[in-house]
Amino acid sequence: MKQKAALLFLAVVLLMPAFGFAQKNADQLIRDFTGLEGTWNGSLTYLDYQSGNPYTMPADLEIRRIGKTDDFNFIHIYPDEKNANSTEVVSISKDDKTIGTGKVVSREKLADGNIRIITENKDKDGNEGKEATIRQTYTLGKSSFSIRKDVLFTGDSQWIKRHEYTYMRK
Numbered sequence: 001m002k003q004k005a006a007l008l009f010l011a012v013v014l015l016m017p018a019f020g021f022a023q024k025n026a027d028q029l030i031r032d033f034t035g036l037e038g039t040w041n042g043s044l045t046y047l048d049y050q051s052g053n054p055y056t057m058p059a060d061l062e063i064r065r066i067g068k069t070d071d072f073n074f075i076h077i078y079p080d081e082k083n084a085n086s087t088e089v090v091s092i093s094k095d096d097k098t099i100g101t102g103k104v105v106s107r108e109k110l111a112d113g114n115i116r117i118i119t120e121n122k123d124k125d126g127n128e129g130k131e132a133t134i135r136q137t138y139t140l141g142k143s144s145f146s147i148r149k150d151v152l153f154t155g156d157s158q159w160i161k162r163h164e165y166t167y168m169r170k
Helices: 002-026 028-034
Strands: 038-047 054-065 071-077 086-091 102-109 115-125 130-140 144-153 160-169
Touching: 028 054, 028 102, 028 115, 054 160
Parallel strands: none
Antiparallel strands: 038 054, 038 160, 054 071, 071 086, 102 115, 115 130, 130 144, 144 160
């Protein structure tokens, strides 16, 4: 009986650092996105599916964490098209496995110190609402931030750059 208790105690002691490490990692995306809070100026370049040509327009962004939740308000401001202004809530799962509806497939620190996070999910896109894999690439820096959306339509082998927001900290 004493051996079982000793083995249980030893197992708990040995596993404690792993639990602490997992908890620290589970908050990584929250820390990443908290660093983005503030006002950003930039542009949106998107692919017009009808013409097949890219179009660029001014786009600003304000990011605010909602209290102490895992949710962030992304307030999109389009200076030349105010009727397009919008707010979206970007939610990060408690286990750091999803951002919004996208499953996190990678997070890496780049040579320049920026962080690149890539998510993917199945959804519909395009004028016809075709089934596709949607890839979001977030590149986070102290003074720059971008969100790129790429689309791979079901049955296709070529990714299409749907749009990209690029920002500089205000």
